[in-house]
Amino acid sequence: MKKDFYEILGISKNADAAEIKKAYRKSALKYHPDKNPGDKEAEENFKLAAEAYEVLSDPQKKAKYDQYGHQAFDGSGGFGGHGGMNMDDIFSQFGDIFGGGFGGFGGGGGGPRRAKGSNLRIKVKLTLEEIANGVEKKVKVKRKVQAKGVTYKTCTTCNGQGQVMRVTNTILGRMQSASTCPTCGGSGQILDKKPSEADGQGMVQEDETVSIKIPAGVVDGMQLKVANKGNDAPGNSIPGDLIVAIEEIEHEFLKREGENVHFDLYISFPEAVLGASKDIEAINGKVRIKLEEGIQSGKILRLKGKGIPSLNGYGSGDLLVHVNVWTPKTLNKEQKQFFENALNNEHFAPSPEKSEKSFFEKVKDMFS
Numbered sequence: 001m002k003k004d005f006y007e008i009l010g011i012s013k014n015a016d017a018a019e020i021k022k023a024y025r026k027s028a029l030k031y032h033p034d035k036n037p038g039d040k041e042a043e044e045n046f047k048l049a050a051e052a053y054e055v056l057s058d059p060q061k062k063a064k065y066d067q068y069g070h071q072a073f074d075g076s077g078g079f080g081g082h083g084g085m086n087m088d089d090i091f092s093q094f095g096d097i098f099g100g101g102f103g104g105f106g107g108g109g110g111g112p113r114r115a116k117g118s119n120l121r122i123k124v125k126l127t128l129e130e131i132a133n134g135v136e137k138k139v140k141v142k143r144k145v146q147a148k149g150v151t152y153k154t155c156t157t158c159n160g161q162g163q164v165m166r167v168t169n170t171i172l173g174r175m176q177s178a179s180t181c182p183t184c185g186g187s188g189q190i191l192d193k194k195p196s197e198a199d200g201q202g203m204v205q206e207d208e209t210v211s212i213k214i215p216a217g218v219v220d221g222m223q224l225k226v227a228n229k230g231n232d233a234p235g236n237s238i239p240g241d242l243i244v245a246i247e248e249i250e251h252e253f254l255k256r257e258g259e260n261v262h263f264d265l266y267i268s269f270p271e272a273v274l275g276a277s278k279d280i281e282a283i284n285g286k287v288r289i290k291l292e293e294g295i296q297s298g299k300i301l302r303l304k305g306k307g308i309p310s311l312n313g314y315g316s317g318d319l320l321v322h323v324n325v326w327t328p329k330t331l332n333k334e335q336k337q338f339f340e341n342a343l344n345n346e347h348f349a350p351s352p353e354k355s356e357k358s359f360f361e362k363v364k365d366m367f368s
Helices: 003-010 018-030 040-056 057-071 086-097 126-133 269-274 334-342 359-366
Strands: 121-128 135-146 149-155 163-170 173-180 191-194 205-216 221-225 240-248 254-255 260-268 276-282 285-291 300-303 317-328
Touching: 003 018, 018 285, 018 317, 040 057, 121 135, 121 205, 163 191, 205 221, 221 334, 254 334, 260 269, 260 276, 269 276, 285 300, 285 317
Parallel strands: 121 240, 260 317
Antiparallel strands: 135 205, 149 191, 163 173, 221 240, 254 260, 276 285, 300 317
């Protein structure tokens, strides 16, 4: 079981952005591989701290984590950035947080950072059945990759560091700052030789089929991440990521509300009076239910566990069946006579029991 991100950084859930950054820097410096050479436990703690910071420093990711926990990102397929980070990812994304005190992993403090390629974004449409059960999708993406036979050489502007240092005079004295090398874009390498089909950075575009494991319980608009399936960057770089946006296809009969699913059941007046057995739509096929004699229009039947599974793995929502008694709009002479006679029959007069909930109480129960 994954350790809580707040616990990893030693902060509360109410910590603001400055506190989160401060806690991460403290933890990262403590477990930095340059300070703990060969220490596998320190290296693991260093990665955990970076994983926690990646999520908690992003307001949108933090909100999803607070609501769904780890399952909001990695589900069963390792999504969310914190599922497969390595040292290169960490130094590429968060290296500036160390304030220049350390360099790349394994470089003794002076190694170059590896540039990261751009992300790719796609949209995946899912049926309600696929959302409820989880699904593996295979999608074709066009990725930029380094061409076969392309070679790179050390950038002469930054001497392979990927950064250039600048010194400026201020009222506080001479200040030194680092910025990404404008020549190589941070990779520390520039194009040496390339095949004719490659572009000016030595890249070609290729189609690749990517398998995406989508966990049950995702919601419309949620974004998942498949690490290292975005575009390559020139030289000794890290591929970008594939960002997968979820789009829910509206079901013909069922309406989703969080983890619950709603179904409108229309029955005839005789069925309401005499009772009936009805087949209703559920996520994974039809379900037969029994309606009691004298069932009232507006009655809500709750089928436990027939809704959408929780993204956190804490059970499933319910299927709520809304009973609607259909009133005929036209009657023949005999039928009309029957109901005219019933108007003066006290047996047909409304007589709700005290246990019967009002419409407003039923709505309140639905949202409680």
